[in-house]
Amino acid sequence: MSIFQHIRAVLRQKLEEVAPQQGWVLSEPLSTFTVESPRDPKHGDVATNIAMVSAKSIGQSPRFIATILTEALKSDTAITSAEVAGPGFINLRLSAHVWHEQLRTVLEQGVHYGDNPMGGGERINIEYVSANPTGPMHAGHVRGAVFGDALSNLMTKAGYKVTRRYYFNDVGTQVDVLARTVHLRYRETWGQSIGEIPAGLYPGDYLKPVAEMLKDRDGDKWLNKPESEWLKPIRDFAVAEMMQDIKNDLALIGIKHDVFTNEREIIENGTLDKVFKLLEDKGLIYTGTLPPPRGKEMEDWVPEPLILFRSSQFGDSSDRPLKKRDGHWSYIMPDMAYHYTMIEDGYRLMINVLGADHGGYLERMRPAIAALSDGKARLDALFCQMVKIFNNGELVKLSKRSGNIITLREMVDQVGPDSVRFTILTRDFATPFEFDFVKVKEQSRENPVFYIQYAHARCCSVLRQAKPMFSDTEISPKALMGQDLGPLVAEDEIALIRAFADWPKVVEAAAISREPHRVSFYLYDLASLFHALWNKGKDDGTLRFLIEGNKPLSLARLALVRGMMAVIASGLAVIGVTPVEEMR
RNA sequence: GACCCCGUAGCUCAGCUGGAUAGAGCAGUUGCCUUCUAAGCAACAGGUCGGAGGUUCGAAUCCUCUCGGGGUCGCCA
Numbered sequence A: 001m002s003i004f005q006h007i008r009a010v011l012r013q014k015l016e017e018v019a020p021q022q023g024w025v026l027s028e029p030l031s032t033f034t035v036e037s038p039r040d041p042k043h044g045d046v047a048t049n050i051a052m053v054s055a056k057s058i059g060q061s062p063r064f065i066a067t068i069l070t071e072a073l074k075s076d077t078a079i080t081s082a083e084v085a086g087p088g089f090i091n092l093r094l095s096a097h098v099w100h101e102q103l104r105t106v107l108e109q110g111v112h113y114g115d116n117p118m119g120g121g122e123r124i125n126i127e128y129v130s131a132n133p134t135g136p137m138h139a140g141h142v143r144g145a146v147f148g149d150a151l152s153n154l155m156t157k158a159g160y161k162v163t164r165r166y167y168f169n170d171v172g173t174q175v176d177v178l179a180r181t182v183h184l185r186y187r188e189t190w191g192q193s194i195g196e197i198p199a200g201l202y203p204g205d206y207l208k209p210v211a212e213m214l215k216d217r218d219g220d221k222w223l224n225k226p227e228s229e230w231l232k233p234i235r236d237f238a239v240a241e242m243m244q245d246i247k248n249d250l251a252l253i254g255i256k257h258d259v260f261t262n263e264r265e266i267i268e269n270g271t272l273d274k275v276f277k278l279l280e281d282k283g284l285i286y287t288g289t290l291p292p293p294r295g296k297e298m299e300d301w302v303p304e305p306l307i308l309f310r311s312s313q314f315g316d317s318s319d320r321p322l323k324k325r326d327g328h329w330s331y332i333m334p335d336m337a338y339h340y341t342m343i344e345d346g347y348r349l350m351i352n353v354l355g356a357d358h359g360g361y362l363e364r365m366r367p368a369i370a371a372l373s374d375g376k377a378r379l380d381a382l383f384c385q386m387v388k389i390f391n392n393g394e395l396v397k398l399s400k401r402s403g404n405i406i407t408l409r410e411m412v413d414q415v416g417p418d419s420v421r422f423t424i425l426t427r428d429f430a431t432p433f434e435f436d437f438v439k440v441k442e443q444s445r446e447n448p449v450f451y452i453q454y455a456h457a458r459c460c461s462v463l464r465q466a467k468p469m470f471s472d473t474e475i476s477p478k479a480l481m482g483q484d485l486g487p488l489v490a491e492d493e494i495a496l497i498r499a500f501a502d503w504p505k506v507v508e509a510a511a512i513s514r515e516p517h518r519v520s521f522y523l524y525d526l527a528s529l530f531h532a533l534w535n536k537g538k539d540d541g542t543l544r545f546l547i548e549g550n551k552p553l554s555l556a557r558l559a560l561v562r563g564m565m566a567v568i569a570s571g572l573a574v575i576g577v578t579p580v581e582e583m584r
Numbered sequence B: 001g002a003c004c005c006c007g008u009a010g011c012u013c014a015g016c017u018g019g020a021u022a023g024a025g026c027a028g029u030u031g032c033c034u035u036c037u038a039a040g041c042a043a044c045a046g047g048u049c050g051g052a053g054g055u056u057c058g059a060a061u062c063c064u065c066u067c068g069g070g071g072u073c074g075c076c077a
Helices: A003-022 A050-058 A062-073 A096-112 A139-157 A173-189 A208-218 A227-252 A263-268 A271-281 A332-344 A361-372 A408-415 A417-424 A437-446 A448-469 A477-481 A491-513 A517-539 A551-575
Strands: A046-048 A079-085 A089-094 A123-127 A161-168 A259-262 A285-288 A306-309 A349-355 A378-384 A387-391 A433-436
Touching: A003 A046, A003 A050, A003 A062, A003 A089, A003 A491, A050 A062, A050 A089, A062 A079, A062 A089, A089 A096, A096 A477, A096 A491, A096 A551, A123 A139, A139 A161, A139 A349, A139 A378, A139 A387, A139 A408, A139 A417, A139 A491, A139 A551, A173 A208, A173 A227, A208 A227, A227 A408, A259 A263, A263 A271, A263 A332, A271 A285, A271 A332, A271 A361, A332 A361, A349 A361, A361 A378, A387 A437, A408 A417, A408 A437, A417 A437, A417 A448, A433 A437, A448 A517, A448 A551, A477 A551, A491 A517, A491 A551, A517 A551
Parallel strands: A123 A161, A123 A349, A161 A259, A349 A378, A387 A433
Antiparallel strands: A046 A089, A079 A089, A285 A306
């Protein structure tokens, strides 16, 4: 049980004890009060607003209730002082012993410290990136990619069994355009003059290597053949190559998916037909004509009867066509089948990380999932807001059409993977993100991520110093757990342990709100406490971690250093950054 | 016509499900390396939290309205 849970239980118990004596009637069960470590250390180790929250139902002033409670609390052995403050807060100080036990817990659990059981081992699916294989990873993909990856780490830490999934469309217009462009580049490799890339095909040079590989594999086989013969084989080849490129690019920032699901397979293995039949059997499909969309000029709008899904029965603003006028499936049909495979597989929660430009997706897909799972499965979408790229204050217009893109590879080459990840993960995903290439490059050496890594490196440095000092003593975390931690009494030392105690709460809150950036800020604050402590040791020799001739104190402080390393490592694992042993 | 996101220091952003004097980094000013790595520390300066109402012990946070910026509203993906 964590310190906060313990205090919580004590508070509730004391209140229930005191209430009958005072003639208070507790009309509702108390659960909304908070128990937290206050920002201002003057406010004690732990603060609670229980008196203020319960004031109304009790019918007494918050300060009066708080005064009664503080008297009762003083009998608890973990609590050394309790006082009323401000409008009715109760500020508690806890015995050093409580904090020493907390540190032992950290040492015992290591990188698993902060793991939370809230997920209960439930399998969830997190889909992210999911760019179609028609071009390289670029700046626009990076945010969702890093966010999705960190969210997966976070949810794993919070006790979920996460499948990291990439879903891509390898059917339809886009991949046909890909194939045609590759064929053009292929002709180019044979010395044919192709001129400018025609409008409608993909510009940029990135398909040249693909064409070269095609030439190596197939020779001149497709040179003078009609499109009907080469379209399919070249498409399959190009899609496979592009997916490989994407995987390689993602690996540059440490991203690896567990499962790749593609549209073609879902169509070819009959899942799509099965889903269609299923909806038909449920009476959710009919033929009808939709009104033209609102608020948008539609020049080519032709009212025509189409096969529709009754999604308005499930909260959608309109029914949705499953087939286009030309008879092909509309994109939502394979997507519905894709989600059906996951429902069949037992997933009840699916999280999709999308760009803000996919705003309408959730409204369309949720009804289908409700229908296909009889309301048992749920899709959540997290919309990462747009990334605007600036170059020294000037907005860079990115467009795939003109071939003006900044690739993921360029970003990583110039800024480094850790800085890229950390910069993205110090923003709420819902906040529009301005990424100034020049500034981030300039600041890459002073990126806050190094501040955190530096704290870890300093810990390692202390350990290196300690080894010769204590050549006869084991200084592993497990061994240090058994040390007497009594010498840890300094205010700043206890403050650090207090911060350790916050970590599990940060994990939980971040997981509930799906906000991995909270982890970044927590780690930064933690590192700040450590650096301050370190520098105090420079001013005052008695505060150094290792004190020559005082082994009990040094070993106790080594335990603190080990604890720091464990929490930093535990947090950086969520961010996806490796803790370093030294800064170079 | 409807929906979503954002508006906090000169700049980039935090502010945990309503809490105590609104925070950090960068930029600016000033100190600190004979001592575990100065990629660090300490301090100064910088704000009508877009605006107006409301809810209550208490609002940057919740509600309504409003202004500004971005996104979406297709049989496109």
